[in-house]
Amino acid sequence: MLSTLKREIQVVFERDPAARSVLEVIFCYPGFHAIIHHRIAHFLYCRKLYFLARMVSHINRFLTGIEIHPGARIGQGLFIDHGSGIVIGETAEIGDNVTLYQGVTLGGTGKEKGKRHPTIGNNVTISAGAKVLGAISVGDNVKIGGGSVVLKAVPSGCTVVGVPGRIVVRDGARVENGKIEVDLEHHLLPDPIADTLAAMQAKIDELEQKLARLEREEKDDAGVQYPKQKKRRNIAIGSA
Template structure:
């Protein structure tokens, strides 16, 4: 007599997303340059003369070695890329597609940094850590972020998608998406969706930044002007009412008739 045993069937897990080849990623990195830099005239010129592209190419290869378990060769290749391009990208960093470093020089990207797609960095940018402990200690830049020259983004924070970081800013707190941050420490100076949108392209007008110090001074000047006008109006009313407004020799104001009667 046959014995039937129910064996639970285990459904195969769905396959994960297929990772693009290194060659495809490099082609996309080179192709996005002409969209973001009017000085780029051809792909050949971009490949031969852009140190930011050289740094990204070395990173793409070193990152595949790193994820494949070849840690020392990855670090050695990363060191060579830093020596050749003056851009230091740790091979363990996770960088998305169409990544561009304009005027590539003195850029530092730490080991646990994460960068989304269509991100643009300018020279002197640092994605640094603020802890000696292992684990996530470097920032995350979501898609379409633009970081101006000399900006420092420190710690395991997140810069929201579509945000822009002003030049020489120091970002130490996470930011919402689609905002502009400037200053030391960086603060949001434009609310969401207030800056100009470029349909189908990345907004690279990171120089169009407000001046928060100038705005504060303008508010103070307006307040001083209002108070001076109010004081002039009160003096005119007192003069029309016959109340003396001249000061005594000791610098105090004379008493009003009501105060004199009470005295």
């Protein structure tokens, strides 16, 4: 337990530049509190002390604004940044070195019993407001953009954005000196919809320029193209 506590404190210093002291982490970080409370609740849950486990989980939610079902399986090195509004379901499984931002939901779909929540791999970053729903698996080294709704399995080494979530990058995590670096640049993600709209706007601008050029050429050539027609019209008027 002591080694686990030390590891959870170390994770905060690794991924939050605002952390200044161990005392600050222990007393002022709701994400740290939520994980410690969950470790206790899960311990009770595994020993079939379900009511006590749910009570600890309920107190955890009241104190931190983070709801983690005591049945959820969480690996080492989970970092919850801010954390308000995070929901993790009963059958959810989270690997090692995962980062969750505020408003993330690892939720279920339907009313069926059994496995109904997602399985998250190692070294995954899930940005603010993202929803991962159903008994799907998210591979290792995956980044999920803010506000995305993921409904299908995601292979390892991918970046997912949008509603519903779409894979836009298949690059894996960066590796330096043989150690996987946890990528927290969750704001630097491509947006396929924005890229498509930008391409469409560029095409519209190009077509508008061509149309304006053709209209100018038509006005310049109008007197040259129909001189005889104008003469016939003048003769007809004179005869009348």
